[in-house]
Amino acid sequence: MIISNSARNTLERNAHLSNLLKTYLVLMIGAAIQGTGMALFLFPHAIPSGGAAGIAILVEYWISISHGWSLWLLNIPLLIVSLSLLGLSTAIRTIYSVTVTSFVVILLESFHHLFAGQLLLDLVLGSLLFGTGVGILFKNKASSGGMAIIAHVIATYSRFSPGQAMLIVNSSIFIITGFVIDWKIIILAFIAQLIGTRVIDFVFKRPFSLKLVKKVLPGH
Numbered sequence: 192m193i194i195s196n197s198a199r200n201t202l203e204r205n206a207h208l209s210n211l212l213k214t215y216l217v218l219m220i221g222a223a224i225q226g227t228g229m230a231l232f233l234f235p236h237a238i239p240s241g242g243a244a245g246i247a248i249l250v251e252y253w254i255s256i257s258h259g260w261s262l263w264l265l266n267i268p269l270l271i272v273s274l275s276l277l278g279l280s281t282a283i284r285t286i287y288s289v290t291v292t293s294f295v296v297i298l299l300e301s302f303h304h305l306f307a308g309q310l311l312l313d314l315v316l317g318s319l320l321f322g323t324g325v326g327i328l329f330k331n332k333a334s335s336g337g338m339a340i341i342a343h344v345i346a347t348y349s350r351f352s353p354g355q356a357m358l359i360v361n362s363s364i365f366i367i368t369g370f371v372i373d374w375k376i377i378i379l380a381f382i383a384q385l386i387g388t389r390v391i392d393f394v395f396k397r398p399f400s401l402k403l404v405k406k407v408l409p410g411h
Contacts (some may be wrong), residue, residue, distance in 0.1 A: 214331055215287065221327030222288040225335055226259075226295030228320025232313040234258050234296070235303040237372055238379045240321045240387060241357065243269075243337020245364040245380070252372055259297030263289060266336040284333035292324075292335065310379075318383040322354075322390025329353045329395050338364070353395055354388030 229240050237252075239245030247261035266289045274282035325335045334342075342356035351359070361384060369377030 215284075217331050218284055218288050218328060218333055219291050221324045221331070221333075222291035222335070223295050223324070224320050224327070225324025226292040227299060228317040228324065229292075230258070230296040230299035231303050232317030233321065233383065234300065236310055236313060236379070237368075237376055238314060238317065238383055239361075239365060239368055239376070240317070240383055241335075241338050242361040242364040245361070245368040246337075249368055249371060257297055258300060259293040259295075262296060262337065263293035269337065269341070281332055281334070284328075284331070285336060288328050288333045289336035314379060314383060315386065318386035319390055321383070322387035323394055325353075325357075325387070326391040326394025329391065352392050354392040357391070358384050358388050 225240075229244060233240050233244070234248070237248050239248050243262055243265050244258070246265055247258045250256050250261045250265075251258055270282060270286055270289070328335050329346075338357065338360045341360050342353055345351055345356040345360070346353040349356070362381075365377050365380040365384075368380065369375070
């Protein structure tokens, strides 16, 4: 059967749109997982999952602005950096991911009292969810925003893994947050990073792909 150029172009365009839809669905899942870990398990104990989260905790501590809104607003200058260094596609995916994460945090923050309990258990659960979500974002050529944008740039242009780059970038902000609020936060933040970055690298190296999405979408 001979397919005309017009029909071939239509098929290719439809396939591209289908893959794009699946990619953004995966990004939404990753960003939602990340936001859930932050809102329900880490933020209630003032544990920063990353540099931007640390700044958001400080902003909330000083002027009582929602963590979700702080996260979104803090990302604007860094998103400009990602546009110039990582390209339009990655920047758009990152803006989308940051928006989903921030929305999930805003939505779930008022329910944290239903889940937050033992500090160490929340620390582990929050770090696992955070690492899983960010790993999915990195694997699909997006960033989770904040200092993760800088980490994504470092990982792209160096031999550092995404998890290693995040650990390096976030350390100074954890120290400042701990100094202002409680020195114990420094220890908890580094534990969260140690767990989260290892999960990020684990997910990043595993064959998580659009094949998983195809199984749950109609027509596949």
